[in-house]
Structures are given as C-alpha cells and as structure tokens.
Amino acid sequence: MRPLAAAIETKQLTKTYKSRIHGKINVVDSLDLHVEEGEIFGFLGPNGAGKTTTIKMLLSIIYPDAGEGYVLGKEIGDMSVHRLISYVPERPYYYEHMTGLELLKFYASLFGINDQALFVRLLEKVNLHRDMSKTISQYSKGMQQRVGLAQALLNDPKLMFLDEPTGGLDPIAHREIRDLILSFREEGRTVFISSHELSEVELICDRVAIINKGVIARQGKLTDLLRGGRVEVTFEGVTEQWLKDKGMQDSHVRTIAGGVLLDTTEEEDINSLIDAVRSNSGRIVSIVPRRKRLEDLFIQTVTDAPAQAAKKTITVEGAN
Amino acid sequence: MFRPIASIAATTVGEAIRRKVLLIILLIGVLFLVVAPGLGMLSARSETTVLRGMMLGIIQLTSAVIAIVLTVYMIPNEIERRTIYTILSKPVQRWQFLVGKYFGAVAALLMMMTLMTSVLVFTFWLQQRDASAIPDLIKAPVMYFVQMSLLAAVAIFFSTFVSPLVNFFLSGGLYLLGSLFAPFFQTLQESQGTPQAAKIFAQLVNTILPNFANYNIQNPIINPGQQIQNESSYYLQVTIYGVLYIAGLLVAGTIVFDRREV
C-alpha cells in the first residue's frame, strides 16, 4: 500500500541507455524515492548522476525500462495528474519570440486558462511585470528562469519539479529564486528540486536524496543526515586531567594558550559537563559547533561510490 | 481537448512566419509571379493560358518547397530546442501536440498560398478587368492547397522518426512519385491487358502512394488524358481522399511519436 501522503513514490525505477563505448548503462538504477507532500525535497547529485532523467520519467517525457513511479498517487503516464503539477526545465527552453506575457498566455491556454489578471499577478510575483512586453530572447538568464517559475505557477500546482533552478545564476539571482521557492512551500506546494549546488539546498530543503551514477546513496531528513557534527569547548580553571576523567566518548582534550580545549561529538551531553565545570568554579571561554556540512556528506557519498559503479559494470558485462 | 491544439497551432504559425528561409522562398515565388506577365509577353503565343499555366506552376512549386521546408524541421526543432518538454509537462497528449503542429503548418501554408494566389488574381484582373473569371482562376490554387496539406502530413509523419535532411528527400521524392506516376499505376490497375500480378502490385502502389496527381487539375502537360466529367463531384472526391489520407498519416504519426523518447 502506498501511503496517501506521498507526493512522489518510486519503486525500483530504472532507465537504461545504450552507449557505444560502455554498452548498456542504467542511468537511473532501481530508484526508490519517497517525497512527502508539502516539503521541499532536494534531489542532489553531481553532473550526469541521473537527476534530469528521473524527472523526465516522472513527467512521462521518457519512459522507464523497469520499476514503478507514482506522482500524487497516480501512476506515471496518467495525464490527469499533469493538471496538478508543473515543471521548470534545467535551462530555459521557451519560444524566444514570445514576450513574457505571451509565454504565460500560451502555457495557460494549454490548461484552458485565460486570465489576464492572473498573468500580471504572477509576473509581479517573479518581479517581471516591468519587462512583460520584452521577448524571451531579450531576457537575462535570471529573468528567463523567473519567467519559468511564473509559468510553473499558472495551474496553482500541488507539486513542482524544478531542475537545477539556480544553475548558472549570479548570487543575487540565486537569492531571488531561493526566496520564491520558500514562498512555494508556504503556499502549501510540494517542491522537488534537483541540484548540485549544496549551499542552496542546505538552506531550504527539508529532506534530500543523494544520487550518484543512477543510484541513491543517501535519503532522509537533512537534520538526520547531518547529525554527527562536532563541538569545540574551551574551558578555564579546570585541568586537562580533570576533563579526561569525565570519560567522554570520542573526545580529545588538550591544553591551549587560553585554557583547555575539548573536542567532542554533538551527541555528548555538553550541558551537564558545563554545569560540572561551573560548580567546580571553572569558566567557559567559548563553544564552537563544527556542524557537519552537506558538502562533506556529499563528497563523502560521491567518492565512496566507485565500489558500486564497479559492481554495476560487472553485472552489465555479465548480462551481455 | 481542442484548446491546446489551437494554441499549439497558433504558436506554430507564429514561429513559421518568423523563419527567414520560408520568407525568402516565398519572396522568390512572388517575385517570379510578378515578372511572369513580362515573360509571357515574350512568348510568341501571348495567350492567357500560357501565362496562367506558368503562374500556376510557380505557385505550385513554391508551395511544395515551402510545405516541405516548413514541416521537416517542425518536430525535430521542438525536440532539439527542448521546447517540447515544458509543453508535454502540461496536460497535453502527444497526439494533440502533433495535430496542433500539423494544423499550424497548414494555416501557415494557407496564408502564404493566399498571398501568391492574390498576385495571380490581381494580375489577371489587371489584364482582363473581369471579376467573373476569378472563381475559375482560383480552382487550381485551391486544389494545390489540398495537395500541399497532404504533402505536409506526409512530411510530419516522417518527421516523427527520421532526420530533417532524410525527410526532405523522402517527402520530396514521394511528392514527385505521387505526382508523376500515380496516374500510370492507376491506368495499370484498371486496364484489361495487365497481368494479374502487375495488377495487384499496381493496386498496392495505388493504396500506399499518396496520389498527388489528383490535384494537378490545371496542368494539361502533366495530366493529358484526364477527363473530368463532373467537376464539383471530382473536387469533392479528391478532397475527401486527401482528408482521409491526412487523417491516416496523423494517426500513424501519433503511434510512432507516442513511443518516441524526446
């Protein structure tokens, strides 16, 4: 049984491409994705990991070779669900001769919508109302990305697919897009973002999956995945030995210029240690959390992968 | 259901009239039409039939080139420029996309052929000042329009699975074949003396090969033996043939395109 709350659910979803050099390759390999309704989901992976391929399968632009996929509870290929979803492609693939307003009009007509006030409101939302009579070819990359977001809102979607929404944009444009995406969540939409820009994702995503060479390496809540950071606490008025005697797991203690430095894991009960130091008339100089960063997790995950890739090649050769 | 088709068709027209190649071909066609009367006067027999035949030939040739150039790139361009991705992410079925593209092409053809026909009509009106001759004059261009619609459907069908260049020769070749040889195979099929095997072969060719010759009504050089007893019923008949053939091609195109990865 599929849980009703799932916005996206895939089971063993697989896409195979033939390449002249490598033979058959599972570009997306037995993918099990689970995206909850109302969350911003980050689909992370390096270039060529299979992110766009997965999105295209979920949109029935291409067809899977194996496995199943459900979008808002409907099996992929069911066109009725296309009324409730939207998609912003990786690069702005729009008709260049259209103006921003014409572009919205055109895509709206595909839903049978013709609502001038809506078009203007959406262009205002993405801050393009002053440029709505310019053609797409006159738009900057950031403007094209924003008009893409505007067209993705035409049908008031429940679920939005954004493929690398900030790819190749400058920091200001990044920020504009990020704020827009956050507003989508506030409006109750589910947002599925593919990206390799991790700082972006870290700031806005609730859950992530890390995909590498078509295989999901990690999936879960961002807070869970980033658990296991470290904390550095500097004390005065206690000795190195006194701290060592506390017997904390996975910790290092050493004496430095301003006192004694304890390097321990986030999991340790630092509060009660601090209480103990204080009642021992010691002092806390500083507490510096060294949080695990998504980037570390990502690099670690991706560099772990050659083992998996090698395994895959063997099965491929075995099959031929 | 028809709204998306109409929007896609309208957008296709918008794209088509911005394509410089098409405008240049059209311009050349119109230019020839404009100088044709001058050339006609050079010919010994300065009959209007000669001039008319010449101008109709120009319209037909230009339209055929436009029909092919317009349609062979239509679907491949959408895929290459990936404009099709966003469209298919909307509630648009592939057949709606294909049919929308086709009607867009036909509408663009209609516009361009109307322009050329206007030059033809204007020329004859200047010469003869006789408005009653106009209906007779535009019969041939109207039939050419049906012919080009059929040609566009052939090219759209092929464009769902072959590259534009191959399609150019394939559709162009079929057009020539269907224009020049369809009458021959028809005669072969109908004549008494034909051996049974050849008859079956001729029938097969007649069924598959689009009969473009049907529509060459004003060209006695190409269709010398054709005798049309009842004109209007003939026009109706060949138009129905064209519409059915076009529908068949669009259905076949959809079957191919539905399975296609874009």
Ligand SMILES: Nc1ncnc2c1ncn2[C@@H]1O[C@H](COP(=O)(O)OP(=O)(O)O)[C@@H](O)[C@H]1O
């Ligand atoms: N039509 C195709 N034919 C063959 N290989 C393809 C095709 N489309 C994508 N690929 C390959 O699939 C892999 C994943 O591509 P993609 O999903 O675009 O990656 P990402 O979006 O994560 O950067 C790449 O190695 C790419 O070369």
Ligand SMILES: [Mg+2]
């Ligand atoms: Mg991609």
